[in-house]
Amino acid sequence: MTFKGSVNARILTPTLIVLIVVAALVGPRGVDSTLLLRDLWSRGLSGWGWLVLVQLRLPRVLIAASTGAALSMAGAALQTWLRNPIADAGILGISAWGALGAVLALYLGLSAVTPWAQPVMAAAAALLALSVLLLARQRAESPERLLMLGVGLGGIGASLISLVLSWSLPDWKASRQIIAWLLGGLDGRTWVHAAAALPLAIAGMALLLAEHDGLDALRLGPLEAASLGVDVPHLEWRLVVGTGLLAGAAAAGAGAIGFVGIIVPYLVRSTSFARHRHWLIHSGLAGAAFLVLADLIARRAPGAGEIQLGVLTGLLGAPILLRQLLIKQGHAQ
Amino acid sequence: MTQFALSAQDIVAVRQQRRVLDGIDLCLIPGQVASIEGASGVGKSTLLHILAGLLTQDAGNVSIAGCALETLAPRERAQRLAIAQQTPVLPAELSVLELVRLGRLPHKVPGTGVLNWFWQESEFDAEPIDRALTAVGLRSLAARTLGSLSGGEQRRAHLARVLAQETPLLLLDEPTTHLDQVTAHQLMKELQHRAEQGTAILMVTHDADWVSRYCDHELRLENGRLSALQRPNQRKISR
Numbered sequence: 001m002t003f004k005g006s007v008n009a010r011i012l013t014p015t016l017i018v019l020i021v022v023a024a025l026v027g028p029r030g031v032d033s034t035l036l037l038r039d040l041w042s043r044g045l046s047g048w049g050w051l052v053l054v055q056l057r058l059p060r061v062l063i064a065a066s067t068g069a070a071l072s073m074a075g076a077a078l079q080t081w082l083r084n085p086i087a088d089a090g091i092l093g094i095s096a097w098g099a100l101g102a103v104l105a106l107y108l109g110l111s112a113v114t115p116w117a118q119p120v121m122a123a124a125a126a127l128l129a130l131s132v133l134l135l136a137r138q139r140a141e142s143p144e145r146l147l148m149l150g151v152g153l154g155g156i157g158a159s160l161i162s163l164v165l166s167w168s169l170p171d172w173k174a175s176r177q178i179i180a181w182l183l184g185g186l187d188g189r190t191w192v193h194a195a196a197a198l199p200l201a202i203a204g205m206a207l208l209l210a211e212h213d214g215l216d217a218l219r220l221g222p223l224e225a226a227s228l229g230v231d232v233p234h235l236e237w238r239l240v241v242g243t244g245l246l247a248g249a250a251a252a253g254a255g256a257i258g259f260v261g262i263i264v265p266y267l268v269r270s271t272s273f274a275r276h277r278h279w280l281i282h283s284g285l286a287g288a289a290f291l292v293l294a295d296l297i298a299r300r301a302p303g304a305g306e307i308q309l310g311v312l313t314g315l316l317g318a319p320i321l322l323r324q325l326l327i328k329q330g331h332a333q
Numbered sequence: 334m335t336q337f338a339l340s341a342q343d344i345v346a347v348r349q350q351r352r353v354l355d356g357i358d359l360c361l362i363p364g365q366v367a368s369i370e371g372a373s374g375v376g377k378s379t380l381l382h383i384l385a386g387l388l389t390q391d392a393g394n395v396s397i398a399g400c401a402l403e404t405l406a407p408r409e410r411a412q413r414l415a416i417a418q419q420t421p422v423l424p425a426e427l428s429v430l431e432l433v434r435l436g437r438l439p440h441k442v443p444g445t446g447v448l449n450w451f452w453q454e455s456e457f458d459a460e461p462i463d464r465a466l467t468a469v470g471l472r473s474l475a476a477r478t479l480g481s482l483s484g485g486e487q488r489r490a491h492l493a494r495v496l497a498q499e500t501p502l503l504l505l506d507e508p509t510t511h512l513d514q515v516t517a518h519q520l521m522k523e524l525q526h527r528a529e530q531g532t533a534i535l536m537v538t539h540d541a542d543w544v545s546r547y548c549d550h551e552l553r554l555e556n557g558r559l560s561a562l563q564r565p566n567q568r569k570i571s572r
Contacts, residue, residue: 083422217438221422226387228498229411229439274431 008278012285019292020065024057026296059194060186064295064309065288066194066201067254068264070246072287073280075261076269077208080215080276081239084147085269086321088261089247091147093154094129095258098251099182100157100164101125106178107164115192119200123248129153130240130247137236184255184310186295197253204245205284211238212276257291257310259317264290266324336399338363338502338533339384339414344393346379353379355557357393361533363501366524368544369537370562371554377537378419380554381504384535385416397502411439415498419506419537421491425480429471429490432479433462436497465496468523470516485511492520496527503527505536509543521547 026033039049075088082092089095101121104110110117136149161182168175180187208215214235217225222232250257264287269279291309294316298307337360344357353376361367371377382388384395386402395402397413405413415436423432437458466472469489479487488511495503503524509517521543524534538544544551551562 213438213441217435219422219424219427220432220435223382223387224418224421226407227385227411227416227418228435229406229408231407269426274427 009281009285012282012289016065016285016289016292019289019296020061023061023064023292023296024053026300027052027057055190059191060189060295061292063189063194063197063253064186064291066198067250067257068260068287068289068291068294069284070201070204070250070253070287071257071260072264072283072290073205073208074243074246074250076265076276076279076283077211077215077239077243078261079265080219081236082146083219083221084144085266086262086324087147087150088259088265089126089243089250090258090261091154092129092133092150093152093157094126094133094150094243094247095251095256096154096157096161097129098122098126098247099256100161101248102181102251102255103161103164103178106181107168107174109174115196119196119248119252122251123200123245125157126247126251127241127244129157130244134236134240180308181255182310183308184257184313185298185308186254189253193253197249200245200249200252204242204249205280207238207242207245209277209280211235211242212280215239215276215280254291255310258314259321260287260291260313262324263317263320266320336363337361337396338365338398339535340396341384342394344380344383344395345391346376346383346388347391348376348379352557354383354390357557357559359384359535359552359559361502361535363531363533364528365550366528366534366548367536367550367552368548369535369552369554369559370539370541370544375554376557377554378506381416381506381535381537385414385504386410387416408439411498411500413500414502414504415495415500416504417492417495417506417508419510423479423487423491425478427479428475429466429477429479429482429493430462430475432490433465433475433493433497434458436465436494437461439498461497461499464499465493468496468520469493470519485513485516488512489516489520496523501532503532503534503536505534505538507538508536509538509540517543 025036027036036049036052039047040053043049071089074094078087078089078092079085081087089098099122101124102111102118104125105117105121110121132153133146133150137146165175165178165182168178214225214230217228217230218232218235220228225235226232265279265283268282268286291313294312295309298309298312301307301312339359339361341357341359344354344359345352346354357380369377369380379388383390386395386405397405397410400413402410440458463472466475469492471486471489471493474482474486479490482490492505492508495505505524508520508524512520517540525547528534536548552559553562
């Protein structure tokens with residue numbers, strides 16, 4: 001399943017804009033969207049409709065877009081770096097460590113002191129995990145081995161999250177906050193959260209985009225990249241910082257969201273794989289559109305309440321990943 | 334005084350407690366074509382990688398056009414020498430043209446990261462890419478993905494990527510392996526043409542026929558040391 005010959009920025013950009021507008025105008029299930037439109041039409045900027053749109057809906061939609069873009073771009077860069085099409089922040093354990101940083105900020109009560117605590121601690125923990133991976137890179141003979149190291153690293157991160165969660169159980173409010181956050185979602189996100197997550201995401205994206213040439217060469221392996229004049233150790237550190245910032249921004253903005261970093265770059269790779277200048281931008285735009293749409297579905301889905309966004313991306317993403325693995329296995333046999 | 338295109342003094346490389354290279358001295362002047370032969374595992378590729386700055390030697394010095402290799406920035410190094418690996422990584426999804434275009438990366442005008450986005454291949458870049466594709470006979474397959482090519486065609490695509498770098502020094506590891514006679518001849522003619530224009534070429538090869546027809550110097554690597562082979566050389570005789 002790929003969008004052969006059809007995905008490019010000319011299609012993705014208007015699609016994303018339309019989705020953002022629709023997602024901002026459409027509220028949760030049970031809320032009549034026409035009321036908001038009527039208020040906006042009759043009272044303009046002074047009505048409650050404008051307040052709902054700007055103060056409640058827009059930050060949520062922007063965080064969804066930036067999280068989708070961040071996860072997808074980080075996934076694309078990691079897939080090139082490790083020469084593995086199923087590498088992403090989730091598989092490599094980076095998201096688990098980002099989540100651990102954010103959970104610690106919640107458990108220690110730091111997120112109540114400053115909105116910056118969660119994104120900064122999430123990014124710091126993600127960077128720590130990536131640095132361990134980079135150091136292990138010197139010893140790991142193959143990308144597959146590094147992937148296994150990442151899985152192990154993720155296991156440690158997940159265990160530490162469980163430990164923090166078990167510590168927090170006596171405090172019902174804190175443990176509920178942590179569980180809700182771990183399920184991944186955008187409920188109750190405001191400009192405060194956006195102001196904390198967006199700068200990290202923008203910085204990470206700028207870092208990766210600035211390295212598009214190096215990434216092009218790195219696709220041929222570190223030795224070929226070096227022979228093409230790329231300072232490989234320098235590039236790898238920049239990739240670590242860039243993807244760490246993106247994983248941290250995503251974890252802080254929307255909690256634990258899985259599979260976006262694998263499936264989105266995979267879906268757009270057939271048309272824009274050749275140059276990272278295109279692949280990164282297309283992955284970012286498609287990832288943003290995907291998560292805005294997923295959040296819209298999560299809000300409007302039938303059931304007792306909203307589906308948590310992380311649950312939805314898992315339900316959508318896992319079958320695509322399984323399909324990809326089965327196809328690869330079929331080719332190998 | 335002649336400036337050497339490549340100069341290596343007393344290169345020592347120890348791998349797994351074995352002295353693979355044990356005091357290698359080697360000089361190439363611009364326009365010279367030399368070949369290295371030797372048994373498998375004797376250290377030919379290791380030597381080539383050290384000369385290209387991709388592996389670090391345990392002792393000795395390498396200079397490219399009078400500059401110590403370790404003082405050159407990676408980009409400067411890639412503007413002065415190109416290396417064709419024996420077993421390169423070739424992503425199946427990449428097209429031949431995209432691969433060959435990467436050979437122009439060292440010559441890209443540096444700019445800030447954001448401005449770099451908008452870099453497109455200029456006319457200056459189109460010519461070396463075209464020349465390289467023509468040299469290996471892959472012009473008609475430029476749009477094909479590497480995954481759809483045969484082993485020999487993939488090898489040619491890699492060589493075109495190396496030729497597109499248009500450096501004054503070429504290091505080639507088994508350039509004619511997997512190539513048919515016609516393509517191998519075409520490639521060697523191109524290398525000869527480049528040598529006549531001043532490119533120094535050092536190649537690892539077992540193909541005695543090509544060596545005798547196109548190389549000025551034949552060297553043998555044995556027990557960690559290089560020695561000159563005394564064999565009549567057609568190209569030298571014809572000069």
